[in-house]
Amino acid sequence: MDLSYGAEAEVFRKQVRAFLAETWQPGERRKAELKEFIRAFRAKAVERGYLYRSVPKRYGGSEQPVDVIKAQVIREEFARARAPMEMGGNGINMAVPTLVEVGTDEQRELFIRKTLEGDYIWGQGYSEPGSGSDLASVRTKAELSPDGTKWVINGQKIWTSQGGAATHMFMLVRTEPDAPKHDGITYLLLDLNQPGVTRRPIRQMTGMEGDDTFYEFFFDNAETPVSWQVGERGKGWYVSRTTLKHERASIGSADGLGRQFSKLVDLAKEMGRIGDPLVRERLTQIEGFVLSHRYTSFRLFSCQAAGEDAGPVQLMMKLLLTEIGHQIALLAQELIGDEGLIEPAQAGARGLITQQRGPNKWLDQIMGSLGNSIAGGASNIQRNIIGERGLGLPRDLAMGGEK
Amino acid sequence: MRFHLTEEQSAIQDAVRGTLADVWPMERLHKFADSQIDDGTDCDPESWQALMALGIGALALPEADGGAGLGLLDAALVCEVVGEAAGPGPVIGQILAAIAVARSASAGARALLPAIASGEAVVALAMGSPLVACARGATLFLTDGPDGAIHLVEAAADVSIEPQTATDRSRPVSRVNFAAARAHVLFAGDDPMAQRLRDAALVLIAADSLGGAQKVTDMSVAYAKEREHFGQPIGRFQGLKHQLAHMALDVEPARALVWYAAYAWDAELPDATRAAAMAKAHLCDVYTSATRAAIAAHGGIGYTWEYGLNYWFRRSIANRAWLGSPSQHRARAAELAGW
Numbered sequence: 202m203d204l205s206y207g208a209e210a211e212v213f214r215k216q217v218r219a220f221l222a223e224t225w226q227p228g229e230r231r232k233a234e235l236k237e238f239i240r241a242f243r244a245k246a247v248e249r250g251y252l253y254r255s256v257p258k259r260y261g262g263s264e265q266p267v268d269v270i271k272a273q274v275i276r277e278e279f280a281r282a283r284a285p286m287e288m289g290g291n292g293i294n295m296a297v298p299t300l301v302e303v304g305t306d307e308q309r310e311l312f313i314r315k316t317l318e319g320d321y322i323w324g325q326g327y328s329e330p331g332s333g334s335d336l337a338s339v340r341t342k343a344e345l346s347p348d349g350t351k352w353v354i355n356g357q358k359i360w361t362s363q364g365g366a367a368t369h370m371f372m373l374v375r376t377e378p379d380a381p382k383h384d385g386i387t388y389l390l391l392d393l394n395q396p397g398v399t400r401r402p403i404r405q406m407t408g409m410e411g412d413d414t415f416y417e418f419f420f421d422n423a424e425t426p427v428s429w430q431v432g433e434r435g436k437g438w439y440v441s442r443t444t445l446k447h448e449r450a451s452i453g454s455a456d457g458l459g460r461q462f463s464k465l466v467d468l469a470k471e472m473g474r475i476g477d478p479l480v481r482e483r484l485t486q487i488e489g490f491v492l493s494h495r496y497t498s499f500r501l502f503s504c505q506a507a508g509e510d511a512g513p514v515q516l517m518m519k520l521l522l523t524e525i526g527h528q529i530a531l532l533a534q535e536l537i538g539d540e541g542l543i544e545p546a547q548a549g550a551r552g553l554i555t556q557q558r559g560p561n562k563w564l565d566q567i568m569g570s571l572g573n574s575i576a577g578g579a580s581n582i583q584r585n586i587i588g589e590r591g592l593g594l595p596r597d598l599a600m601g602g603e604k
Numbered sequence: 605m606r607f608h609l610t611e612e613q614s615a616i617q618d619a620v621r622g623t624l625a626d627v628w629p630m631e632r633l634h635k636f637a638d639s640q641i642d643d644g645t646d647c648d649p650e651s652w653q654a655l656m657a658l659g660i661g662a663l664a665l666p667e668a669d670g671g672a673g674l675g676l677l678d679a680a681l682v683c684e685v686v687g688e689a690a691g692p693g694p695v696i697g698q699i700l701a702a703i704a705v706a707r708s709a710s711a712g713a714r715a716l717l718p719a720i721a722s723g724e725a726v727v728a729l730a731m732g733s734p735l736v737a738c739a740r741g742a743t744l745f746l747t748d749g750p751d752g753a754i755h756l757v758e759a760a761a762d763v764s765i766e767p768q769t770a771t772d773r774s775r776p777v778s779r780v781n782f783a784a785a786r787a788h789v790l791f792a793g794d795d796p797m798a799q800r801l802r803d804a805a806l807v808l809i810a811a812d813s814l815g816g817a818q819k820v821t822d823m824s825v826a827y828a829k830e831r832e833h834f835g836q837p838i839g840r841f842q843g844l845k846h847q848l849a850h851m852a853l854d855v856e857p858a859r860a861l862v863w864y865a866a867y868a869w870d871a872e873l874p875d876a877t878r879a880a881a882m883a884k885a886h887l888c889d890v891y892t893s894a895t896r897a898a899i900a901a902h903g904g905i906g907y908t909w910e911y912g913l914n915y916w917f918r919r920s921i922a923n924r925a926w927l928g929s930p931s932q933h934r935a936r937a938a939e940l941a942g943w
């Protein structure tokens with residue numbers, strides 16, 4: 202085994218570093234000025250082949266051959282320089298890969314570049330009040346207009362992250378009410394700024410409101426062109442399977458977990474508890490899982506670089522990560538003690554500098570870890586996936602039709 | 605960058621697995637477990653020779669010493685498979701002794717190297733505790749003095765060995781007193797190799813635990829597919845399915861923790877000592893919880909002697925206590941992190 206990336210990668214690292222030293226100098230820029238600077242910086246990074254590597258050039262990507270080592274070097278160097286990486290969110294992580302894989306040229310032309318540049322923000326329109334884990338039961342329906350050029354949508358979607366800022370939605374709708382549940386779904390793209398769409402924020406348990414929370418959407422004869430349908434009519438379930446894979450990969454970040462763990466150690470120091478043998482025991486116990494996750498990420502990375510299948514362990518990464526999140530939350534709660542009696546100022550709230558947030562800022566993680574174990578496939582669903590697809594145990598009878 | 609097994613490494617594991625399937629099936633384990641007190645065997649000669657014939661004693665020896673020149677990682681992969689089978693004999697002691705003696709300047713010990721490499725001399729690991737596994741079958745002991753020095757002691761009349769009724773039936777223990785036995789000093793206590801050998805021992809125990817935890821998980825999954833109740837395989841019941849998923853979730857990601865600790869030892873990385881402590885602590889916890897969960901997943905049959913799950917459960921007790929408990933190693937790891 203060898204965890205060095207090799208001489209070629211180190212030459213590449215030097216190039217990335219030189220690029221960042223030259224190009225990422227935000228200086229004292231703030232607000233609109235900073236935003237413009239970041240946009241220009243990303244454009245240069247794309248030109249150099251550092252960002253949006255899997256997206257074709259003609260749609261605003263850098264169209265690089267698959268090279269997981271280079272991609273990792275880029276992530277490391279950008280993180281070190283605190284330079285902005287690709288835009289986050291469901292648009293980049295889910296809509297774009299889906300369009301790259303199964304979209305029409307027209308759809309790619311219309312949506313990808315604007316999404317990469319941050320002009321289009323996407324909501325993921327999957328969950329409904331009656332459909333979450335049993336996603337294939339979605340009931341929001343779409344019917345063709347009499348002239349056959351438009352889909353007309355009626356129903357409701359819920360828990361849509363970034364729903365306040367979203368300009369568009371990719372969604373699963375029922376188009377074939379008489380077909381078996383997985384075969385009656387179509388994957389549509391929708392412009393959210395139209396009279397047939399009403400949105401409403403749902404306040405989260407964290408207290409978050411406004412732009413920072415998730416939304417529900419009501420569709421009352423909302424319309425979208427038939428040409429905005431992705432994949433075949435009735436095949437939307439299978440189109441959506443491509444996107445969930447992307448989501449899994451984007452949640453499982455070992456570096457982020459490592460940073461969170463070292464902040465937990467800092468918290469123990471800050472609270473004067475680092476000398477407490479019980480705290481040391483809990484910290485190192487959690488670290489055993491954190492490192493397992495980290496080295497398993499290396500393993501997956503190594504398999505991917507070699508073009509080999511890593512096997513069932515891939516299916517475990519989301520649950521592993523969210524279970525560690527629960528453990529971190531419990532220890533953080535112990536450590537902050539009665540600091541936790543006071544609600545922290547909201548993260549990212551305007552005009553607030555982070556220094557003003559004390560140990561009670563861990564309440565974000567203490568609550569957020571719960572959201573992580575629900576969103577993107579609740580933990581019991583992950584357990585089913587590990588048991589059935591990973592260990593080959595017989596399928597749940599209720600889920601016999603799931604694919 | 606490479607952080608998964610090569611084909612050769614998988615082939616080594618398959619070879620050891622195949623041999624153990626032949627010489628150490630459940631019937632052998634049962635027979636050995638029941639007979640060891642009466643007939644005085646704590647290292648079954650036939651299965652030991654079969655393992656040694658694979659070159660396990662010489663695996664981590666430099667090629668100059670007639671070995672295969674492989675690393676601790678490869679040794680760990682072998683120990684993992686031995687753990688899977690609840691295998692016989694002091695495999696960890698044997699491998700460590702070969703590593704230690706090959707790097708030592710002691711001429712007396714080095715003269716014993718060919719016999720250690722071939723397995724003709726059986727080496728028990730007698731560090732940290734007077735309770736030593738496979739002591740009666742051993743002709744040599746790898747042990748540590750009070751000052752942390754590493755010694756090799758030849759079995760002789762002045763080494764007293766009192767057999768015990770061992771909890772771990774696959775590797776029975778005796779109470780050993782070296783009294784004034786003559787020792788070859790391999791490394792002084794302040795020699796960095798002394799610490800490295802202790803680290804290596806922890807990594808190999810972690811590897812044995814990984815193999816055992818994987819084995820009982822596999823047994824539980826297989827049983828859940830085949831056992832029917834309420835007219836269906838019990839593996840369809842979600843309560844059980846989720847327990848099995850959690851067993852796998854504990855075991856499979858921990859594999860990379862063992863790999864890393866062994867790799868860190870081989871590459872002499874600055875965090876090698878800490879990685880060994882973390883791996884030993886974590887894998888012994890995993891082994892404990894996996895064996896407990898496996899017995900629960902089997903129902904009544906799991907609680908029998910005959911079915912055999914208890915051999916791994918018992919081995920998990922031994923591995924956990926051996927050379928320090930998870931909490932002791934976590935305390936060290938916290939110290940080593942500078943917290």
Ligand SMILES: Cc1cc2nc3c(=O)[nH]c(=O)nc-3n(C[C@H](O)[C@H](O)[C@H](O)COP(=O)(O)OP(=O)(O)OC[C@H]3O[C@@H](n4cnc5c(N)ncnc54)[C@H](O)[C@@H]3O)c2cc1C
Nearest residue numbers: 325326327328332333334360361362572575576577579581
């Ligand atoms: C912070 C956050 C952000 C989200 N963002 C989005 C978004 O942007 N877009 C979007 O479409 N959705 C989003 N969701 C919704 C999320 O995908 C669903 O909440 C999730 O899939 C669970 O569905 P549900 O809420 O209907 O719960 P249910 O499916 O009703 O689950 C309730 C409980 O039952 C359990 N359960 C359900 N089925 C089974 C089964 N077969 N076996 C065992 N147990 C079962 C679940 O594990 C859970 O514990 C978000 C959720 C959260 C918390």
